[in-house]
Amino acid sequence: MRPFAIGLSAALAVAILIPAAVISAPKEEKGKPAIDAKAREQGMKEAPAIIQASGAGCTVSDARYIGADAKSGSKYYEVACSEGMGFAAIAKKDAAPQLYSCLESSAPQADGKQGGLACILPGNANPGAALAPYVKKAGVTCDVENARAIGSSTKNSYFEVACKGGAGYVVQTAAPMNLAGEVVVNSCLLYEEGGNISCKLTNRQTQLQVVDTLNAGAGTNCAIKDKRYVLSTKTDNYFEVACQDGKGYMYQQTSATGAFARAIPCAQAGFVGGGCTMTDAVAAQTEAAGLYTKLATKAGFPCDVEKYGMLPSNDPKKEVVELKCKGSDVGGIAIFTATGGTVYDCLTAEFNGYRCTFTKKETQYARLTNDLKGFNKASCQVSDVRVMGSNDSEGFVEVACSDGLPGWVLGYPVGVAKPAAKEFLSCVQAKGIGGGCKLPTNKVKS
CATH class of the missing domain: 3.30.200 (Phosphorylase Kinase; domain 1)
Structure with missing residues (x-):
């Protein structure tokens, strides 16, 4: 499964859209950008309402006013959020606010320098770390080592995180970011290198180191x-x-x-x-077929395995395999362990939670006809069969007879590889089992 390509807006070029005269680089104190007290005061006064109107998941913990464009009427702010990553915000007249995460607004421009909307508040000093709660919400274990913004669409924002140990992920959040919204985290390995969404903080070789582990x-x-x-x-x-x-x-x-x-x-x-x-998977499959032939025979189910298929198993110590036997209509479901195995034929396999796909149900008719003889019903040549269900000790099978007369219900013990029928019922007697008889010639008239 690979993700579809997603069209992204030019979110990373946001600073280019701001007139250079509007925003000047902040002064520095001791090598760090200085934050003007008046700008912070104005930001804390005006920014909370802007953030609330944007729908972002952000409780403003700090803010600063950056500047304004008299021509367009736009105002620019930086906000820090108590929940995590902060934003650069653009407030426009008669329009919804625009928000860009600090990873987006602080990304280097084409000349390598940061733009005018770069985040400098202390609360936004490490915006990449603020992605950790989003990754955790998606159920992914990652000690975030590095992060970058990929871009935004109208509904979603995309980020890359690199984890300690070499793994990497693409994080999809709502736009603007909101931890209460949907979060999707996918391995970098899902994305083709060079695509519009791809990973750059880790390479393919590094990502595949997980295979060694x-x-x-x-x-x-x-x-x-x-x-x-x-x-x-x-x-x-x-x-x-x-x-x-x-x-x-x-x-x-x-x-x-x-x-x-x-x-x-x-x-x-x-x-x-x-x-x-x-x-060479073909050679491996041939070798495995030979192994399953030996294991099935040892389990008391002689079968020259022609075809096999693996079934899901919740127990890593058990292999569950469907077998098709060469030159025969017989098939079964085998459960192999390190010490032995059990093989259920395709009829009784259903009582035990499995279903054959290689073997047609018609192959069971002769066996069922013979089982009926044990109850003195030799006149019934089985022409159809339906598994009705099972309880903890017994599974039930409905059969129809070729002469069109009412059929019967046979009961077999569960958990037994070659069970003999232990119970025989008419459809009238079996009304309370699995909804009663349902094959056309067996329906009980009310």
Whole structure:
């Protein structure tokens, strides 16, 4: 997932729009800009109302009057906010105030010098640090080391932050800034270098150093040959690593904390951004299919694995894999651990929280027909099936018969790899289970 390009206004060029005669550089005292007492007095008197009218999330803690343009009627102020980053404010007659964060107004101009709206109040001495609460609100861990303004659109302002340790992020806030508004923080890796929104405080090589940290915690014994960023979701970032021994992995990182989540072998990583590109994924998949064949057979489910698919697992010690067997309609859901495994066929897998996608439900008809024989219902050739649901101990299946006569409900124990039907009900008896029978020939007339 990559962000769309966003058109930005020329917010960083704000000082160019101010007549040079209006604002003169402040005098200095002991190497620091001096703040005129009268300018501060006027600023504290006039600026709070301007800030309130702008809608910014700012309680004015300090302010100074900068100057005015008699021709346009505009007045210029700097304000410091108790909540964090301050602003340069432009008050115009018969128009809404314009606010620019101190990171924007203090950015060097084309000649390398600061413009007339640069922030000099003591409360605005470190505007980059004021981005920390915004980053924290987005749930991202970052010890802000450096920051810069990227620009603003009509609704949003964009900043870059560089974190200690090499990570970097683009921070999107409301414009004007308001901590109560929406905040979005994305890794710099999501943005193409040179785009209208991109990172300059950290480079790609520095940003990818995080992969070395993930590799150290992965336990894969991978001597990294190459690495790349793959994609990000709302909760996770994914990186591919190619190892010196020919193996490869996708490393999943929790985006909010930067913590290592799991290592996905390239043979199982086809669901992540098209899979691995720096290693031979086909060879890895063939090798994995052979491994799953052995593991499934050992678990009592003979299957020459032709195709497999990884399913989400909340337990990092368990692999949940759907299996399709070569030359057979049989399939199943396997749960493998370091000590063994269990394989559910595609019917009983649904009782245990999984669903097959490689195997069609028609392949279960013969098995269900045979199960009915155990209840002396050999006349019913199963023609349709519906899983009704399950409780802590039993799962229920509705079947229809090919002769059009009313079908039946079979109950199977859950948590058992090869369960035998333990209960047999008519649709009348099963009214209270999963909403009752619903297959067309089984609907109970009221």
